[in-house]
Amino acid sequence: MASISSVGIGSGVLTSELIDNLANAERAPTEARLNRQEEGITAQLSLFGQIQSAVTDLRLPSRTLANPSLFESKSITSGNSAFSGAITGSSAKAGIYNLEVTKLAKAQTLTSGVFSDKDTTTIGTGSLAITVNGVVSNITIDNTNNTLEGIAAAINSGASATVTASVIDTGSGYKLALTSNETGLENTIDIAVTDAGDGNGLDEFGLSRLSYTAGVGGIQMLQPQPADDAGFNFNGVAVTRSSNTVDDLISGVTLTLNSTNIGVPSSLTIKNDTSAVVEKVSEFVEKFNALQTLINDNSKFDPTGASDNGLLLGDATTRTIMNQVRRVLGTQVEGLAGASVQSLAEVGISTDFQTGLMTLDENKLKSKLESSPSDVSALFSDQGRTTDSQVTFGSASINTKPGTYAVDISVAATRGALSGNVSLGANTIIDANNDTFTIKIDGTTSASITLQAGSYSQEQLAAEIQSKINADANLVAAGKAATVTLDGSNQLVINSNIYGTSSKVEITAVDTNTLAQLGLDVGVGVDGVNVEGTINGATAIGSGQTLTAAVGDDSEGIRLTIGGSATGSRGTVTYIEGVAEQMVDLITRFVASDGSISVKNDRLNKELAMIDEDRAKLNERIETLTTRLARQFTAADIIISQLNSTQEFVSQQLAALAGTNQDK
Numbered sequence: 001m002a003s004i005s006s007v008g009i010g011s012g013v014l015t016s017e018l019i020d021n022l023a024n025a026e027r028a029p030t031e032a033r034l035n036r037q038e039e040g041i042t043a044q045l046s047l048f049g050q051i052q053s054a055v056t057d058l059r060l061p062s063r064t065l066a067n068p069s070l071f072e073s074k075s076i077t078s079g080n081s082a083f084s085g086a087i088t089g090s091s092a093k094a095g096i097y098n099l100e101v102t103k104l105a106k107a108q109t110l111t112s113g114v115f116s117d118k119d120t121t122t123i124g125t126g127s128l129a130i131t132v133n134g135v136v137s138n139i140t141i142d143n144t145n146n147t148l149e150g151i152a153a154a155i156n157s158g159a160s161a162t163v164t165a166s167v168i169d170t171g172s173g174y175k176l177a178l179t180s181n182e183t184g185l186e187n188t189i190d191i192a193v194t195d196a197g198d199g200n201g202l203d204e205f206g207l208s209r210l211s212y213t214a215g216v217g218g219i220q221m222l223q224p225q226p227a228d229d230a231g232f233n234f235n236g237v238a239v240t241r242s243s244n245t246v247d248d249l250i251s252g253v254t255l256t257l258n259s260t261n262i263g264v265p266s267s268l269t270i271k272n273d274t275s276a277v278v279e280k281v282s283e284f285v286e287k288f289n290a291l292q293t294l295i296n297d298n299s300k301f302d303p304t305g306a307s308d309n310g311l312l313l314g315d316a317t318t319r320t321i322m323n324q325v326r327r328v329l330g331t332q333v334e335g336l337a338g339a340s341v342q343s344l345a346e347v348g349i350s351t352d353f354q355t356g357l358m359t360l361d362e363n364k365l366k367s368k369l370e371s372s373p374s375d376v377s378a379l380f381s382d383q384g385r386t387t388d389s390q391v392t393f394g395s396a397s398i399n400t401k402p403g404t405y406a407v408d409i410s411v412a413a414t415r416g417a418l419s420g421n422v423s424l425g426a427n428t429i430i431d432a433n434n435d436t437f438t439i440k441i442d443g444t445t446s447a448s449i450t451l452q453a454g455s456y457s458q459e460q461l462a463a464e465i466q467s468k469i470n471a472d473a474n475l476v477a478a479g480k481a482a483t484v485t486l487d488g489s490n491q492l493v494i495n496s497n498i499y500g501t502s503s504k505v506e507i508t509a510v511d512t513n514t515l516a517q518l519g520l521d522v523g524v525g526v527d528g529v530n531v532e533g534t535i536n537g538a539t540a541i542g543s544g545q546t547l548t549a550a551v552g553d554d555s556e557g558i559r560l561t562i563g564g565s566a567t568g569s570r571g572t573v574t575y576i577e578g579v580a581e582q583m584v585d586l587i588t589r590f591v592a593s594d595g596s597i598s599v600k601n602d603r604l605n606k607e608l609a610m611i612d613e614d615r616a617k618l619n620e621r622i623e624t625l626t627t628r629l630a631r632q633f634t635a636a637d638i639i640i641s642q643l644n645s646t647q648e649f650v651s652q653q654l655a656a657l658a659g660t661n662q663d664k
Helices: 016-065 068-072 148-158 206-210 274-297 316-330 362-371 373-380 458-470 473-478 514-518 579-591 596-663
Strands: 074-078 083-087 095-103 109-111 126-132 135-141 163-169 174-180 189-195 222-225 230-234 237-241 253-257 266-272 349-351 358-360 382-386 391-395 403-411 415-419 427-430 436-441 454-457 482-486 492-499 505-510 532-535 541-543 546-548 559-562 568-577
Touching: 016 274, 016 316, 016 579, 016 596, 068 274, 068 373, 074 083, 083 266, 126 148, 126 206, 135 148, 148 163, 148 174, 174 189, 189 206, 274 316, 274 358, 274 362, 316 579, 316 596, 362 373, 373 382, 373 579, 382 391, 391 568, 403 559, 415 505, 427 458, 427 514, 454 458, 458 473, 458 482, 458 492, 492 505, 568 579, 579 596
Parallel strands: none
Antiparallel strands: 074 266, 083 253, 095 230, 095 266, 109 174, 109 222, 126 135, 126 189, 163 174, 230 237, 349 358, 382 568, 391 559, 403 532, 403 568, 415 492, 427 454, 436 505, 482 492, 541 546, 546 559
16 A cells, blocks of 8 residues: 555644554455455365375275285295296186106207318208198208208208207317207208209208108208106196196196206295285275374364364365265175175274274284185275186276176177088098188188198097187288187088177188088088177176177176076176275266265355455555545645645734734
């Protein structure tokens, strides 16, 4: 407020300083009240910022505990260095297995005869057809690469997917060495030579010196290390594998065979890893206590004076928040009635009724994790339990309500299929007239597929066709695959590996005798169909084998995989929403744009804005008061000035009269 310096000239009393003092006296009580209000609201905003941060911190461990995979964690230990194991999937089950490794898988190595040098002596020209496990690599050898080093480079360039070539300095000469890139008997090396020198690929001269027939041998190529499968006893059962890495023996576990332990079988132990769960539950308790302590410290009542009460004393927002949190933490989880674990208290989490703080008995939690891992998982995370072993719970959504829902199937999902129309004999000869075809799987067309020539039993032929289809580069790149089986009449059946209306099989080209001898012809098979049915009596959405509950129903968001072909009632699915999952949903609502914390912050910010408006109005009122006082003081000044002038005139006149009288 600017001072009015011209006021008070006439009187010397009604000054601008007096106006300022009067205006400040008028401003002071209102401004003090607004300052107190602003200070209190700012403090509340700061405090609710801390509460929001504490609530968000609680959501982090809640989100981890809400994930069922946390409770599926396993640890694996080996009792012998001969083998080791690693958990590679959630399907791993706790158990103790005994292993005795009797031999390791080996890759075959072939070596040539000795040559005096590696880069000068010519070996011969022609071509090498190197075959490993049915994969043929054709290598051309000419005058530019017909030394040991040249041949090794050519092989590594053209057959790098199956073998590795090198030149070995033996100390008394040089040898060409070929080693299969994979271990096991199925990965033996066959080298067929086309010798451009003398036309004989099996003699002892020229390029023929590199020929080798798997299981027979060669002219000069030797086998210093034969291929071999790994052999081991698994719980007393003899097992062989082509690799020292075994991932198809124990579900969700990859075994690595390092050495042999003949006569000393040892254990491989898989058990539930409770440490990760205990750590997250401990963090959950810690973050809850931090929130509760923050609210306790700011909700204290001071009987000596209201000015010392906590900012949150009587606050409805925090009272509502904590009531809802405690309701989640203290209520038995729906769907766990009759289970070995139904509430937090049963896993060692207790609450002090005076402070509201929680404590964790880690030993009790570990004990429950060992004895009832599935129930502990359901206590914290979301879980679906089905009564039909072929119905698998996939997921739920934020809209899914806990409960038990009936599952009924009217149409089971199928795969696209194409059937042959010739019953295969005991043996089928594959030759140049029936060995090629082209197929389209789920809309992706293969390159021309060539079967390996030979005589096949019915099962062998189905396996050969399946292998070649699933090895096609076009189909592999698109993620498409097929299964080839025999029906009851020994006719070939080709199925897509996916279910539903996008599952299709079509043969687009065949060889001369393919129809007559294999029963396969150009044509479109029968498309697959989607599963159809209801969940909780409401029509669900089917896609392949996946059935998704209807929107708007209590079961909304439930996704099931319906296996098997049975229709009608398929039992029930029970959705359990654990404490941590509920907490995540609850906190998400708290901090949402329309949540209680956001609404509280919005209200406090509006109150601050209203204080700013009140300050502006106060300034306007004081400005008006100042202007009015200045005007009034100025008018009074004029009157006083006039009176002073009159007084001076009268005084002068009286003085003059007094002087006249004295003269007489």
